[in-house]
Amino acid sequence: MIRAKIIGSGACLPDNVVTNDDLAKRMDTSDEWIRERTGIRQRYIAKDGEKTSDLALGAARAALADAGISVDVLDMIICATTTPDESFPATATVVQSKLGMTRGAAFDVQAVCSGFIYGLSVADSLIRTGSAKTILVIGAETMSRLLDWTDRATCVLFGDGAGAVVLQAHDGKGDNSDAGILNTKLFSDGRLHDMLYADGGVSSTQTAGKLRMQGKEVFKHAVTNIAAAITASAEASQVDLADIDWFVPHQANQRILDGTARKLGIDPAKVVSTVALHGNTSAASVPLALVEAVKDGRIKRGDLILLEAMGGGFTWGAALIRW
Numbered sequence: 152m153i154r155a156k157i158i159g160s161g162a163c164l165p166d167n168v169v170t171n172d173d174l175a176k177r178m179d180t181s182d183e184w185i186r187e188r189t190g191i192r193q194r195y196i197a198k199d200g201e202k203t204s205d206l207a208l209g210a211a212r213a214a215l216a217d218a219g220i221s222v223d224v225l226d227m228i229i230c231a232t233t234t235p236d237e238s239f240p241a242t243a244t245v246v247q248s249k250l251g252m253t254r255g256a257a258f259d260v261q262a263v264c265s266g267f268i269y270g271l272s273v274a275d276s277l278i279r280t281g282s283a284k285t286i287l288v289i290g291a292e293t294m295s296r297l298l299d300w301t302d303r304a305t306c307v308l309f310g311d312g313a314g315a316v317v318l319q320a321h322d323g324k325g326d327n328s329d330a331g332i333l334n335t336k337l338f339s340d341g342r343l344h345d346m347l348y349a350d351g352g353v354s355s356t357q358t359a360g361k362l363r364m365q366g367k368e369v370f371k372h373a374v375t376n377i378a379a380a381i382t383a384s385a386e387a388s389q390v391d392l393a394d395i396d397w398f399v400p401h402q403a404n405q406r407i408l409d410g411t412a413r414k415l416g417i418d419p420a421k422v423v424s425t426v427a428l429h430g431n432t433s434a435a436s437v438p439l440a441l442v443e444a445v446k447d448g449r450i451k452r453g454d455l456i457l458l459e460a461m462g463g464g465f466t467w468g469a470a471l472i473r474w
């Protein structure tokens with residue numbers, strides 16, 4: 152059985168760190184409120200002129216270097232983003248060009264904060280069916296461009312960044328001992344649109360709009376949906392949650408991470424959390440957290456890891472991976 156194995160990963164953050172105290176100088180908020188309600192201490196914000204593709208390119212180069220492969224080996228680039236450089240073409244094609252990749256295909260996926268999980272799922276399917284051998288999956292965002300900086304209830308939550316992985320076809324036995332993606336689970340419910348959306352778009356306002364969120368409502372659905380995605384993914388591969396070495400969640404709010412762990416009886420020490428450092432970077436948050444835990448040696452070859460996310464749409468999902 153063909154498996155999509157992660158052979159490299161990398162991240163890219165803007166240089167510019169914005170702390171909670173920095174924000175408190177610009178608006179009616181405080182480090183204490185932000186930390187207590189979210190766990191966020193700081194976020195990275197792209198400089199003027201710094202685009203999603205620049206961050207995506209940085210993460211892509213880091214992932215290719217980590218994998219030890221040249222761009223010529225890549226068959227595809229999938230970029231998960233809600234904040235593309237332009238309405239078209241896809242940000243993935245900008246990265247393709249800047250990497251010097253002259254073959255294959257590149258396209259974006261749009262599932263907001265769940266985008267990286269959706270991208271992984273598409274890449275896994277393409278690899279397992281033999282359509283591609285090596286795929287770069289990127290999650291990249293400049294969420295700062297989509298924020299209403301007069302809305303303190305949302306603008307303190309988000310940040311910019313990018314993370315990427317290289318997936319490559321490997322032979323497996325077809326059981327849970329295989330290295331690579333064991334399964335992915337995707338869900339959405341378009342009825343919940345009004346709880347989290349951008350109030351603009353090409354065909355409606357001809358502008359990008361600004362992020363709008365009913366925070367409390369999102370919060371309520373988040374724990375339930377994320378717990379359901381984790382359970383579905385574990386059950387699909389007949390894995391006990393206790394056997395999973397690391398949970399790598401979307402980094403929206405520390406209280407959501409804690410609430411989900413409590414609901415499912417997961418040891419909080421097994422949950423990778425970077426929300427304090429990055430804030431919510433939407434599609435970039437899962438790969439950024441993943442890279443952090445790989446780099447610092449927590450995630451090791453052979454570990455069983457579960458990635459999960461939830462975002463606007465609503466969309467949500469999970470991926471179970473043998474590292």
Ligand code: UT7
Binds near residue numbers: 370
């Ligand atoms: O990627 C997935 C999408 N996002 C999420 O998962 C976010 C989910 N939701 C949340 O994380 C939380 O709902 C928030 C962190 C957004 C808000 O926390 P909350 O405990 O639900 O607070 P709240 O909205 O009920 O606001 C409580 C108070 C309000 O004041 P009053 O009405 O009680 O006087 C707000 O005006 O906090 C006030 N407030 C703030 N105060 C200081 C709202 N934003 C701020 C702020 N600084 N930045």
